[in-house]
Amino acid sequence: MKRFNIAVVGCGNVSRMHFEAYQSHSERIQIVAACDPDSGNLQQAQQQYGFAQGFASLEEMLAHAEWEVAVVCTPTPIRKPVVEALAAAGKHIFVEKPFADSYTVAQHMVNTCAQAGVQLAVNQNFRYHYPFEKARELIAQGQIGRVVNIVQQDLMFRQDKGWRIQTRRHALSVMGVHWLDGLRWLLQDTATSLICETRSSATIESVGETDAAVQITFKQGALASYVESFSSPISRTETLILGETGALVLTYRGLSLFDLKDSSQPRLQWENPLSGSHKPEATFIDLNLLLAALEQGEEPVNSGRDNLQTIALLDGAYRSAEEQRPIIFNEGVPV
Structure with a gap:
């Protein structure tokens, strides 16, 4: 080596x-x-x-x-x-x-x-700091069937400083880049369309947006809804991945796998070894x-060429919010 x-x-x-x-x-x-x-x-x-x-x-x-x-x-x-x-x-x-x-x-x-x-x-790094990689493996194995819907929440009260609060692109660039990359990474799919709304809260000092809501349709049919807030009095980060035969619940700590026929308790629980101080x-x-x-x-696998699809989602979200229209993608490229 x-x-x-x-x-x-x-x-x-x-x-x-x-x-x-x-x-x-x-x-x-x-x-x-x-x-x-x-x-x-x-x-x-x-x-x-x-x-x-x-x-x-x-x-x-x-x-x-x-x-x-x-x-x-x-x-x-x-x-x-x-x-x-x-x-x-x-x-x-x-x-x-x-x-x-x-x-x-x-x-x-x-x-x-x-x-x-x-x-x-x-x-x-959130592919591993957050359980996206493990969820990707389980989805690829067919553990929850075809993914139908994903609901992503990232809520916090966060006041940044320095150059970040002087740029027009804020909350989505700081944290959305993790979640948008994670969504496409676990699905191993490209987006076909996206729509986004952004807001700026007076409680946070920032030139750019503090809050956003994004909805993405992927090529194989999955629908993803993502909410980001830097102005929330409630802290919560959670990903719900709903499949035709089961569901995954992701947090920083790990994930739980539920089966559709018996959802009273998880069939599998996995603790993330790279959470917290192991980031x-x-x-x-x-x-x-x-x-x-x-x-x-x-x-x-984390090449710049691969990451173009993540930047396409991020840039597309901002363009959608600014132009007040859906963004259409052609093989992952915004048009």
């Missing part, structure tokens, strides 16, 4: 999850450098996580450090030039989500990396998918 040299681009809040995840896997990963224009962020990260080299810019890090894979933790709005510079330098890229603000920009970055011959993967491990799993793909000369 190869040990990869890693460099981190951006030492803000989300980078801590990456640093913590990789410290536990020194046999697989060595963090050799990081860069951030904020010297305070950079110094704090270097003192806490002990990587050898720190730089004020990506250009300096490319010129003076030796590494193979970049972990990109920059804000989404400035990600395009970062990915372009890394691809031009021949670096493979593991990027935070949402990896672009729009489908057009996402497609551009995927094309840029393909032309440069580098791999681009996305940290969709960083889910990020390592996603990075390791990229590393394994590099070793095997393949495209990772």
Whole structure:
């Protein structure tokens, strides 16, 4: 098993999850450098996580450090030039989500990396931090029959700070990208249409939306309803997956499988080992998918190309809300 040299681009809040995840896997990963224009962020990260080299810019890090894979933790709005510079330098890229603000920009970055011959993967860690992967396996096994309906709720009172509250796209970009990716991941299907409404609550300081309701129709017939709220006095995150012969109930803690003929108690219960404080491990799993793909000369399952369908749903939700119309998809591409 190869040990990869890693460099981190951006030492803000989300980078801590990456640093913590990789410290536990020194046999697989060595963090050799990081860069951030904020010297305070950079110094704090270097003192806490002990990587050898720190730089004020990506250009300096490319010129003076030796590494193979970049972990990109920059804000989404400035990600395009970062990915372009890394691809031009021949670096493979593991990027935070949402990896672009729009489908057009996402497609551009995927094309840029393909032309440069580098791999681009996305940290969709909720596939494992939340029980989406386990639910996907059970659905594929036919444990609940054909999926008919999914009801997703994510309710909380959440006040972000910094760059996130200055962007026009907020709650759906922060959390919706997890749920929209999870819905298509567990179904292994593409959307045919979507409709969305968004609202902004005065109780939350944010330029963008705090609340949203999304309804998606998938190609194989499943209907998904998703509600997001950053202004709710009640905290609740739950996914109900209704099949023709049974149902799955998902929370962060795990999932329960119910049969239609005997729904008084679950036939199966599964506790999620990557919930709570184990969240960083889910990020390592996603990075390791990229590393394994590099070793095997393949495209990772969490590639940027795969994630285009997630960005299509996210971008489509915003377009639907802004234009007050349903969005139609052609093979996963919004039209």
